Amino acid sequence: MSKRNGIKINHQLYIDDLKLYAANEEQLLRELKIVASFTETIKMEMGLDKCAVLHIKRGKITSGEAMLVQDNLKIQNLGPEETYKYLGIQQGLEIKTAETKAKFEDKFMGRLKKILQSKLNARSIFTSINLKAIDTQMRVLLTKYGMHHPHASTNRLYVPIKDGGRGLQNIESTHHKVVKDMREYFLSSNLPFFKALCEEDNNITPLNMVSRIQPPEPPNINELSAVWHGKALHGRYPTALERNEIDKERSLNYLKAGYLFPETEGRLAAIQDQVVSTRAYQRSILKKDIPSDRCRKCSRTMETIQHITSSCPTLAPREYTDRHNALAKAYHQAIAIKNGLIKEHSKIHQYLPKEILENNEVKLYWDHPLITDRPILHNRPDIVVFLKEERRVIIVDITVPADDNAERAYTEKIIKYHDLAFELKEIYKLTSTSILLLVITTNGLVEKHLLENTNRLGLDEGLIGDAQKEVILWTTRIVRRFLTSS
Numbered sequence: 001m002s003k004r005n006g007i008k009i010n011h012q013l014y015i016d017d018l019k020l021y022a023a024n025e026e027q028l029l030r031e032l033k034i035v036a037s038f039t040e041t042i043k044m045e046m047g048l049d050k051c052a053v054l055h056i057k058r059g060k061i062t063s064g065e066a067m068l069v070q071d072n073l074k075i076q077n078l079g080p081e082e083t084y085k086y087l088g089i090q091q092g093l094e095i096k097t098a099e100t101k102a103k104f105e106d107k108f109m110g111r112l113k114k115i116l117q118s119k120l121n122a123r124s125i126f127t128s129i130n131l132k133a134i135d136t137q138m139r140v141l142l143t144k145y146g147m148h149h150p151h152a153s154t155n156r157l158y159v160p161i162k163d164g165g166r167g168l169q170n171i172e173s174t175h176h177k178v179v180k181d182m183r184e185y186f187l188s189s190n191l192p193f194f195k196a197l198c199e200e201d202n203n204i205t206p207l208n209m210v211s212r213i214q215p216p217e218p219p220n221i222n223e224l225s226a227v228w229h230g231k232a233l234h235g236r237y238p239t240a241l242e243r244n245e246i247d248k249e250r251s252l253n254y255l256k257a258g259y260l261f262p263e264t265e266g267r268l269a270a271i272q273d274q275v276v277s278t279r280a281y282q283r284s285i286l287k288k289d290i291p292s293d294r295c296r297k298c299s300r301t302m303e304t305i306q307h308i309t310s311s312c313p314t315l316a317p318r319e320y321t322d323r324h325n326a327l328a329k330a331y332h333q334a335i336a337i338k339n340g341l342i343k344e345h346s347k348i349h350q351y352l353p354k355e356i357l358e359n360n361e362v363k364l365y366w367d368h369p370l371i372t373d374r375p376i377l378h379n380r381p382d383i384v385v386f387l388k389e390e391r392r393v394i395i396v397d398i399t400v401p402a403d404d405n406a407e408r409a410y411t412e413k414i415i416k417y418h419d420l421a422f423e424l425k426e427i428y429k430l431t432s433t434s435i436l437l438l439v440i441t442t443n444g445l446v447e448k449h450l451l452e453n454t455n456r457l458g459l460d461e462g463l464i465g466d467a468q469k470e471v472i473l474w475t476t477r478i479v480r481r482f483l484t485s486s
């Protein structure tokens with residue numbers, strides 16, 4: 001630093017890292033004695049193994065002597081090729097930028113691999129990585145470990161979880177923010193030392209404070225998010241997420257809760273971004289020359305991801321029913337426990353609902369045809385709760401539609417059970433009947449009435465998350481099995 005500002009630097013002190021500057025050895029020794037005596041007064045100890053002396057003559061490091069401050073205080077000498085750590089950064093006469101970067105990269109990538117090899121769940125992995133990252137290499141690794149499909153939306157990785165993204169920190173924008181904040185900090189200060197620094201930093205540090213121009217901004221989260229929404233394939237899920245009939249906050253439960261295996265979350269993101277290797281995708285996006293893009297199971301229509309997850313007639317009787325039943329069973333079990341009809345909680349795949357459960361207060365039906373005087377087309381809802389005392393019946397039906405079909409599915413089902421509700425009210429002289437539709441879409445979007453309906457059944461809100469988990473695990477399972485079949 002030039003002397004024109006009349007500024008002298010004789011030390012820098014950051015928390016507990018202290019660097020002393022002196023014109024010669026005698027002066028340095030005097031400074032060190034002050035530090036030693038001060039250190040003793042406040043009953044601290046100098047970490048001598050981490051201290052070093054650097055002798056410089058005419059801008060070059062020379063091999064001087066170790067310094068004996070007092071009897072038990074000897075500080076080693078740092079040779080020309082050696083570096084030491086100041087504020088965690090390797091330095092000698094200057095900061096070794098290239099070396100520091102290489103070491104950082106090595107260490108970072110090594111840590112990232114360790115994290116990916118550990119069997120953490122998806123949420124914890126992204127939290128661990130967020131410290132810092134090297135974006136491209138990191139995505140390559142994420143892909144290698146199955147957490148990020150190569151054609152899935154890159155932008156989505158960096159969109160916050162609350163907006164349906166995967167909440168990964170982008171190092172480019174992190175770096176930009178740090179540079180911007182530090183520039184502001186130094187440039188706005190009135191301290192002579194800071195002012196001198198600002199005048200000297202002509203491209204010496206990334207802050208480049210001599211320049212009055214702010215460094216160019218990388219794309220921000222809103223822009224990333226807009227691009228993700230705008231893409232024809234990638235945009236379908238985020239667009240559905242914003243629809244009125246969708247409870248966005250609860251739809252993103254699974255990302256917030258972070259219980260999925262990393263590979264499962266990666267697979268689900270690929271399904272939502274529609275980059276799964278279906279025949280339609282292979283032909284129209286990958287431009288592969290394949291004999292047919294019709295569904296390998298039913299041959300009726302194009303094999304798209306929507307077809308596989310929600311409308312293949314071959315999958316309907318088994319796969320879709322299993323998924324539907326998993327959601328229905330989660331609710332049936334919760335209702336049965338709440339009303340004292342069963343005691344033990346079982347895992348959903350082991351839970352076999354009884355067709356009728358009954359005690360003095362409640363009668364609970366599972367997939368049971370209800371007898372009416374007048375024949376009724378739809379007389380077999382998934383669940384019926386008969387509250388004896390109040391003479392009330394709650395008809396509960398479950399549906400798992402495609403993402404953009406939640407509203408229609410909801411209304412259609414309500415209409416479907418109108419006749420039954422009316423007949424039951426007449427026959428059993430009920431005070432009221434209600435029809436509660438429980439809707440979660442194939443990709444786990446929660447229909448907006450689900451919270452209210454869960455409350456009306458007297459059940460805990462947490463059940464929505466459990467139910468959603470069943471649905472998305474089934475969807476990823478259906479897709480995986482479909483693609484590995486011929």
Ligand SMILES: [Zn+2]
Binds near residue numbers: 298299300301314
């Ligand atoms: Zn099909």
